[in-house]
Amino acid sequence: DTEVTQTPKHLVMGMTNKKSLKCEQHMGHRAMYWYKQKAKKPPELMFVYSYEKLSINESVPSRFSPECPNSSLLNLHLHALQPEDSALYLCASSQEPHLTAYEQYFGPGTRLTVT
Amino acid sequence: DQQVKQNSPSLSVQEGRISILNCDYTNSMFDYFLWYKKYPAEGPTFLISISSIKDKNEDGRFTVFLNKSAKHLSLHIVPSQPGDSAVYFCAARYQGAQKLVFGQGTRLTINP
Numbered sequence: 001d002t003e004v005t006q007t008p009k010h011l012v013m014g015m016t017n018k019k020s021l022k023c024e025q026h027m028g029h030r031a032m033y034w035y036k037q038k039a040k041k042p043p044e045l046m047f048v049y050s051y052e053k054l055s056i057n058e059s060v061p062s063r064f065s066p067e068c069p070n071s072s073l074l075n076l077h078l079h080a081l082q083p084e085d086s087a088l089y090l091c092a093s094s095q096e097p098h099l100t101a102y103e104q105y106f107g108p109g110t111r112l113t114v115t
Numbered sequence: 116d117q118q119v120k121q122n123s124p125s126l127s128v129q130e131g132r133i134s135i136l137n138c139d140y141t142n143s144m145f146d147y148f149l150w151y152k153k154y155p156a157e158g159p160t161f162l163i164s165i166s167s168i169k170d171k172n173e174d175g176r177f178t179v180f181l182n183k184s185a186k187h188l189s190l191h192i193v194p195s196q197p198g199d200s201a202v203y204f205c206a207a208r209y210q211g212a213q214k215l216v217f218g219q220g221t222r223l224t225i226n227p
Contacts, residue, residue: 004158006158031213040220041219042204042217042218042219042220043159043204043217045214045215048213048214050213055213056213056214088156090158090159092158094213102147102149102164102208103149103161103164104149104161104215105161106151106158106159106160106161107158108157108158109156109157109158111156
């Protein structure tokens with residue numbers, strides 16, 4: 001099973017709303033990632049969790065707040081977003097973070113629209 | 116500064132022929148390279164990878180070649196099928212790091 005699931009599939013929110021994106025994997029992976037992807041652009045890394053601890057924050061604005069409740073779950077809490085934050089948000093996971101074989105497996109993404 | 120470059124934004128190939136997608140990189144500290152395929156409104160799907168200590172890796176119809184001296188890798192798909200039509204991303208990892216650096220992607224269209 002190489003599945004990463006994400007909910008919701010689509011989300012429309014106003015700039016004053018608070019919402020959360022959820023990601024789950026049951027592959028026993030110990031590293032999980034949030035990416036943002038705009039149209040016709042490559043995925044951009046936002047956050048990395050290794051062994052449930054935040055290991056990389058790519059200078060992401062504080063209106064995005066990640067959380068890793070356990071090794072299978074990853075959340076992204078959203079608050080006071082801007083229209084330019086509209087994008088496809090992708091979750092990914094990989095095995096032991098520093099193994100040489102390093103494939104990341106991506107979920108289907110959440111299409112976020114901020115109005 | 117783009118460290119991973121896919122210079123062809125698009126490529127069109129006849130069904131049954133070979134598709135060759137190219138990727139160049141600038142940083143010699145990259146030690147692992149991956150190819151992903153992406154359909155619209157879906158997440159990237161891992162296709163194939165190669166370690167910097169190898170020069171070729173093959174998996175079914177997909178073969179990745181790495182030329183370290185030229186800092187160049189390529190993905191060969193043979194024979195090409197209509198379902199291969201997608202955007203293909205090349206990605207690279209710094210030695211010992213967790214971050215992947217992605218190229219801009221190449222849109223492959225397989226014509227019947």
